Amino acid sequence: MENVEAAFRNIHQDLIDGCREGDQKAQFQVYKLYYKAMFNTSLRIVNDDMEAEDVMQEAFLSAFEKINTYSGTVSFGAWLKRIVVNRSLDALGKRKAIFEDIENHVGIRDDSSDDAAYREELNTKVEEVKAAIERLPEGYRVILSLYLIEGYDHDEIAEMLNISSSTSRSQLSRAKQKLVGEIRNKKINE
Secondary structure, three states: OOOOOOOOOOOOHHHHHHHHOOOHHHHHHHHHHHHHHHHHHHHHHHOOHHHHHHHHHHHHHHHHHOHHHOOOOOOHHHHHHHHHHHHHHHHHHHOOOOOOOHHHOOOOOOOOOOHHHHHHHHHOOHHHHHHHHHHOOHHHHHHHHHHHHOOOOHHHHHHHHOOOHHHHHHHHHHHHHHHHHHHHHHHHHO
């Protein structure tokens, strides 16, 4: 019977091993392999090219310093992405991102299950959606990116942002509403 907790076998295990030994060539190869994806992850959260670049650089340095803590139970990319997300959230924290608590709001409706809204969202061009996401307030943009794009669940988001799961859910609901509103407003103004 196989061990359920067996380590994840990375396709670039030789490079990871090289990084553990302090091999700068291996570090550079890992950087080249993951740079673009990690930059895009950070950019979706911080919404600023220069800041995303800084965050990503810091994340790689941190990953290489702490590579011995990588246990291999998840892919190296997932481990690195978590570092990038945490660093990106730290950068936002420095900007004093405000995450509202659901208890502070009365009468919030979640229209996300409305079929017409779904059809409208599906028919919208990808670039318009990206631009609309960039225009969202920071708190909404972060929750939307972490949930829809990065694939974290509400419990993970709550832990990362030090908020409750219900706050994550309410922020996502409001972010979706705001996103649809941004897209509609853009179409009306064109």
